[in-house]
Amino acid sequence: MNKTVWIVLALVAVLVIGAFSGYNSLVNMDEAINGKWSQVENQLQRRADLIPNLNATVSGYAQHEQAAIKAVADARAKLAGSQGVAAKAEANNELGGALSRLLVIAENYPNLKADQNFRQLADELAGTENRIAVARKDYNDAVQIYNSKIRTFPSNIYAGMLGFGAKEYFKAAEGAQQVPQVKF
Template sequence: MKKWFGPIGIIVIILIVLALVLIPKYNSLVTAEENVDSKWAQVENQLQRRYDLIPNLVESVKGYANHEQQIIADITNARAQMGNANTPEQQAVANDALSGALSRLLVVVENYPNLKADANFRQLMDELAGTENRLAVAREDYNNEVQQFNKHVKRFPGNLMAGMFGFEQKEYFKAAAGAEQAPSIDFSQSGTQ
């Protein structure tokens, strides 16, 4: 009986040591992934807030800019694309389309001084600007969490654990191609309407 106790005892000790090493690493991967998901939920929250503000903004502009229907249609289409996006990648593409349409709307607004002076419009623009700021912070927080998670997944021994339990790297929220260039805005027609 003592012959078997030695090898069995060693195997039990090895299993205990492995458990003491693997369990905390697995739990840290789970925690890191939950942090990424939580930060993404905050990005989605701000995207939803912007999504909800846009119809009010569009309605405010419609009364002043009836002939600017293409921009209003672009915003409506981009908003619909945003509503149908399911993954972070799809939401990033939809976000870029919506941001582009909104920037074109702001150029149109410059041609309508009465609209810029309207209290409801100003309040909506202030809320939208605040939402854009919150969205920028939420995207930064998300990308920071993705960076931490990806470090866990790529570093040894985390990469072994990640591979064994199916943890994969997360995608960063990336800027659209061409976002590094400021949009050109022409105010030469401002006040002529």
């Protein structure tokens, strides 16, 4: 065989090895994103599991605040039934808002604020909110790396052919970037 055939075979071999390597890299990144998303869902579920106890504790002290308690329960149900990153993010934002309103209402009941069970639930909820923030950041970091990979050369060539598309970020609620005004 002549020299040209060997060069062509070597180039084809390099391209095939590069394609397999790139494919495996994309699969690993995709699985990392799925794992990070599972951690987000795990923390969202942890928060959802705290809500019935929090609602029960608050309703024991604030019977006439049923609208706020129902809003939290409804938002929790919406989060549990949502599918996909965008739907989960929207439901999560609604639940966060409903929980914030419920905790503001709790401020009006000194006996409730002094209740050991309520304080423990509020502390667990605050810790869970921190875990959710960390899980969201880790997920978004993994998505950023993956999306950058599938958009850069040469990965963009075979990523599209092999069905690797861009992933959605877990976005903050609208208005979250605005600093709230505090009036005294």
